[in-house]
Amino acid sequence: MSVVNYGTREITCKIVYYGPGRSGKTTNLQHVFSQLPDERKGKMVSLATDTDRTLFFDFLPLDLGTISGFATRFQLYTVPGQVYYAATRKLVLQGVDGVVFVADSQSRQRAENIESLQDLHANLADEGLDPRSVPLVMQYNKRDLPPSELSTVEEMDEVLNFRGVPHFSAAAAVGGKGVFETLRSISTLVLARLSAPATRES
């Protein structure tokens, strides 16, 4: 996966939505897809079970056209959140340029959020990537639920966001709130690395 390829004048960014099961990763992609103008609507590949849980992964290619002479493509992926799909998560993370961690704001999901974040770090390290430097954005989803059921944003930050990366606390992916703000933020972080010395090229 290359971020920028000067030879072919292409920019390709792979962004992975990571997080525990049922946190709203697929819903994020579905909202992005729903907002695409018809001429840009490709195929969103999604394999879901009868219970709406992602079986393998979701894939949404975003062809942004030619920007500043570069054919620009964003590839959005989700991973299956369930613990037993560890191998798939590793596979999807290969060549990742940026990660959106979609956390479930419900208090009772705290342990699942932490476990998923640890899983993300372990898998990034296995990929040879430094979890402390990979572009990352936090999305605290389901903030539209009753406050009594939710962890506060400060609690979420304290438990999950030790890197102090951008977070979007108002996200309620079902209504689309915060979805594009999150995508815009991770895109900016990923694109900022185009001029970094460590920019990968293929």
Place this chain on the structure above:
Amino acid sequence: MAKGASQEAEEGGEFADFLADVSKEIAQRVESLDKRATPAAAPAAAEKKRTPIAGDQGVIVEWPNIADRMIEEMR
């Protein structure tokens, strides 16, 4: 969403805003990469290697003579 969700969906408003921001970001990055690709460091290197001027204090101006003397002394 707070306002005009259906209308925004029809017009691809959120996506259009996103695309505008990304385009701006890419344009800036490409410009900075292009600047780095051009040999901006060349003038500095030329400056470093410039021939010493007689008027500079403490600058050795007669390089061939100095080299000859050094070779002579080494013998």
